[in-house]
Amino acid sequence: MSLAIKVVTLFPEMIREVLSTSILGRAERQGQVTYEVLDIRDRAVDRHGTVDDAPYGGGAGMVLMAPPVVETVEAARRDAATPLLLMSAQGERLDEDLVLELAALAAAAGELVLVCGHYKGVDQRVLDLLRPREVSIGDYVLTGGELPALVVIDALVRRLPGVLGNSDSAENDSFTAALDGGLEGPWYTRPPEYRGLAVPEILISGHHANIERWRAERSRERTRERRPDLAAGKRRPPRDRGDGAGE
Numbered sequence: 001m002s003l004a005i006k007v008v009t010l011f012p013e014m015i016r017e018v019l020s021t022s023i024l025g026r027a028e029r030q031g032q033v034t035y036e037v038l039d040i041r042d043r044a045v046d047r048h049g050t051v052d053d054a055p056y057g058g059g060a061g062m063v064l065m066a067p068p069v070v071e072t073v074e075a076a077r078r079d080a081a082t083p084l085l086l087m088s089a090q091g092e093r094l095d096e097d098l099v100l101e102l103a104a105l106a107a108a109a110g111e112l113v114l115v116c117g118h119y120k121g122v123d124q125r126v127l128d129l130l131r132p133r134e135v136s137i138g139d140y141v142l143t144g145g146e147l148p149a150l151v152v153i154d155a156l157v158r159r160l161p162g163v164l165g166n167s168d169s170a171e172n173d174s175f176t177a178a179l180d181g182g183l184e185g186p187w188y189t190r191p192p193e194y195r196g197l198a199v200p201e202i203l204i205s206g207h208h209a210n211i212e213r214w215r216a217e218r219s220r221e222r223t224r225e226r227r228p229d230l231a232a233g234k235r236r237p238p239r240d241r242g243d244g245a246g247e
């Protein structure tokens, strides 16, 4: 069954372009996912296309009004069982564990809806009425939720079964269980020597067991050097997903 991913946004063209490209586009062409982009402005409160207004109590910036956002989400969502994500700098910080958790929830429901905020953000009543899960892609503030939504979709779609072939497998990537949540080591391809830098001998030895051992050592070394917080045993325990999701 294909997963229906729906994005609620003020800027549909930003989303469509990326979702039709590369592996995300191929996933749709292969029938693993479908994408739908819903324009909040289609449910504007007046014929001028108004979807935002000044905040009550004063202050700079505009706030996305509740009615167009709530009603676009209601039109997008099959029912309340569909996971609903609101992109927000104040949300749960995205990492590979959260990606897997969201992928499992979305796959179980067959549908996922993501809402992109803009300006100062959305009226609080959107949150009160729809109770979305708020997701942040990091501790910085972007102009809108479109790039964060695309980040979530990209990270999630590549973890759906069958989306990546062998040629771009996620199996041994950084943060996966195969590397104990750590970082991947270095990769080399042709030519064997470039500007005096040779490919490590072992990689052209043809000795697969030794190559695997070398790669595992490089991965541990790199993790220790760059991300001691991820080094073996320090990885935080997976969230209690309650749905058996995992790698």
Ligand SMILES: C[S@@+](CC[C@H](N)C(=O)[O-])C[C@H]1O[C@@H](n2cnc3c(N)ncnc32)[C@H](O)[C@@H]1O
Pocket (backbone or CB within 6 Å): 086, 087, 088, 089, 090, 115, 116, 117, 118, 119, 120, 121, 122, 135, 136, 137, 138, 139, 140, 141, 142, 143, 144, 145, 146, 148
């Ligand atoms: C300018 S931001 C609003 C920031 C908000 N006033 C605050 O201080 O938290 C506009 C929109 O961009 C999105 N956004 C910005 N930074 C984000 C982040 N780090 N992660 C996820 N979404 C983000 C959200 O959808 C947000 O509603």
